[in-house]
Amino acid sequence: MRLDCPSPPPYIGRFAPSPTGPLHLGSLYTALASYLDARSRNGWWLLRIDDLDTPRNMPGATERILDCLAAFGLHWDGEADLQSRHGQQYQQAIADLQRRDLLYPCSCSRSLLAEAGPIYPGYCRSQAYRNDQPAALRVKASPGEVEFIDGLQGIIRESIADQHGDFIVLRKDSIVAYQLAVAVDDYRQGITHVVRGSDLLDSTPKQIYLQQLLGYPTPEYLHLPIIVDRNGQKLSKQTRAEAVTATSANQTLFMLLSLLGQNPPPTLKRAEIPTILDWAVARWSPERLRGIRSISIDTPPSNQT
Ligand SMILES: [Zn+2]
Incomplete structure (x- = not known):
């Protein structure tokens, strides 16, 4: 700009x-x-x-x-x-996280995810990735809390691992996920x-x-x-x-x-x-x-x- x-x-x-x-x-x-x-x-x-x-x-x-x-x-x-117009910058951020082994591909089906509930239990974290299937990329949620003071809502403190799980940064359809963007x-x-x-x-x-x-x-x-x-x-x-x-x-x-x-x-x-x-x-x-x-x-x- x-x-x-x-x-x-x-x-x-x-x-x-x-x-x-x-x-x-x-x-x-x-x-x-x-x-x-x-x-x-x-x-x-x-x-x-x-x-x-x-x-x-x-x-x-x-x-x-x-x-x-x-x-x-x-x-x-x-x-x-x-x-x-900023596709390259999102890809760079993803590559940076990938290089540091902070991401992994997830090829779980929609029905399997629905069964698992709102917090992804990390099925694909330890599995060898089958690259014959389309996959999303998830970020590994590390233990510990994220804390911030909101201007109106006060102190917010949440555990990414327990309250959000490994969340998606690149969708299966190759669209950069909202949070990362x-x-x-x-x-x-x-x-x-x-x-x-x-x-x-x-x-x-x-x-x-x-x-x-x-x-x-x-x-x-x-x-x-x-x-x-x-x-x-x-x-x-x-x-x-x-x-x-x-x-x-x-x-x-x-x-x-x-x-x-x-x-x-x-x-x-x-x-x-x-x-x-x-x-x-x-x-x-x-x-x-x-x-x-x-x-x-x-x-x-x-x-x-
Ligand atoms: Zn998965």
């Missing part, structure tokens, strides 16, 4: 949506929080498109995401960064602060584990409560949360600021977008979200405007 700046600022944040569909209210909420956190600390806010999972990508989604963020006044620094991306982009939904809290120890194995620094993390619908389901593409539209963008921003615990004054509801964002940057404090994992929204996003 890079911004023509001789020395990067002490804060570099990012928003990293997958182009599997347009932004919905839940993803815009995360975008807004990470934007406000970066801007309130005079940091950069980078946009990364997590487009490695090619079978799930939706044609045109990247353009729609970019247009949507721009319509809401969430302007990012530099060019949007596409994961798919994110660890490499955050490093190559110099990310210092990650603001994202608490649904990803389970991924963070794995990403930190990979950072440690690869010798990368660990950014600071802040996991926001996720927005759930009246049934307690996370707003997501899977629950068919509707795409946000730029119609009444100021009212949508106002509602998102309320959900983020910022208590915007009613007069701000009809203000122009830059005015709303300036107000929010100047007063940003996620403190009221401390320790909260989910926030309920009573009406579907389409009725919010």
Whole structure:
């Protein structure tokens, strides 16, 4: 990428949506929080498109995401960064781990994995690999704990071996797995602060584990409560949360600021977008979200405007 700046600022944040569909209210909420956190600390806010999972990508989604963020006044620094352009860096990281005997191929079938449960019991760790079958690559989980202090969720301490097991870094279909891609991306982009939904809290120890194995620094993390619908389901593409539209963008921003615990004054509801964002940057404090994992929204996003 890079911004023509001789020395990067002490804060570099990012928003990293997958182009599997347009932004919905839940993803815009995360975008807004990470934007406000970066801007309130005079940091950069980078946009990364997590487009490695090619079978799930939706044609045109990247353009729609970019247009949507721009319509809401969430302007990012530099060019949007596409994961798919960095294949070589992921391969280098995998080769590095492989050279140090930290990975092994796993050719277990889907049914065998389903039987084994959520934590892979390491069947292929000791077996000689049969190279006539397609295989994923797993990283060996070493004993010991990964610990970090989340900006909102407090101390998180997990055993990779006991709570996650040997997890996949390269999928059977040769697609770089999410955890490895994110660890490499955050490093190559110099990310210092990650603001994202608490649904990803389970991924963070794995990403930190990979950072440690690869010798990368660990950014600071802040996991926001996720927005759930009246049934307690996370707003997501899977629950068919509707795409946000730029119609009444100021009212949508106002509602998102309320959900983020910022208590915007009613007069701000009809203000122009830059005015709303300036107000929010100047007063940003996620403190009221401390320790909260989910926030309920009573009406579907389409009725919010
Ligand atoms: Zn296996």
